[in-house]
Amino acid sequence: MFLRVAVALQTLALFAAPITAGLLLSSPGGRLLHSISAYGVFTVAVLHLATAILVWRPGGGPPRPILYAAVFLGLTLAQIALGIAQVKTLHVPLGVLMFGMSVLQLGRVWTGHPAGAAAPAGR
Numbered sequence: 001m002f003l004r005v006a007v008a009l010q011t012l013a014l015f016a017a018p019i020t021a022g023l024l025l026s027s028p029g030g031r032l033l034h035s036i037s038a039y040g041v042f043t044v045a046v047l048h049l050a051t052a053i054l055v056w057r058p059g060g061g062p063p064r065p066i067l068y069a070a071v072f073l074g075l076t077l078a079q080i081a082l083g084i085a086q087v088k089t090l091h092v093p094l095g096v097l098m099f100g101m102s103v104l105q106l107g108r109v110w111t112g113h114p115a116g117a118a119a120p121a122g123r
Ligand code: HEM
Pocket: 014, 017, 018, 021, 024, 025, 031, 032, 034, 035, 037, 038, 039, 041, 042, 076, 079, 080, 081, 082, 083, 084, 085, 086, 087, 088, 091, 092, 095, 096, 098
């Protein structure tokens, strides 16, 4: 449940990023909005990692979501660095990749097949 909310918030924050990127390219206040949305993505990525750890211990859930959350936080830090360095050729595709990854993970946690859970016998 908590992991679902964390991944849903992360996906929502990543959906907002290209919208504010469009504003950054087209309006004077857009840069500030994109920065705010970038640090929103960072905040939810940290919350996602904290949630994945708590779901594992003391929650008793699988540890695998911690790996996904940690990789995601690493990609978020790389994305922020690339944005500040204005490396658009990597920054834009990485943003698209992160959104895709988040949607896939949302599907996984939402359908009750969290990454790392044992597959039922015979599958
Ligand atoms: C598909 C999604 C995204 C697109 C299309 C996009 C696009 C852009 C563009 C065009 C710039 C301006 C670069 C320049 O000034 O040359 C930028 C800057 C930036 N982006 Fe993104 N971005 C996306 C997602 C993200 C995400 C997810 C984050 C953070 C997690 C992020 C963080 C930043 C930062 C920190 C800057 C620098 C802002 C500044 O200089 O004040 N972006 N982005």
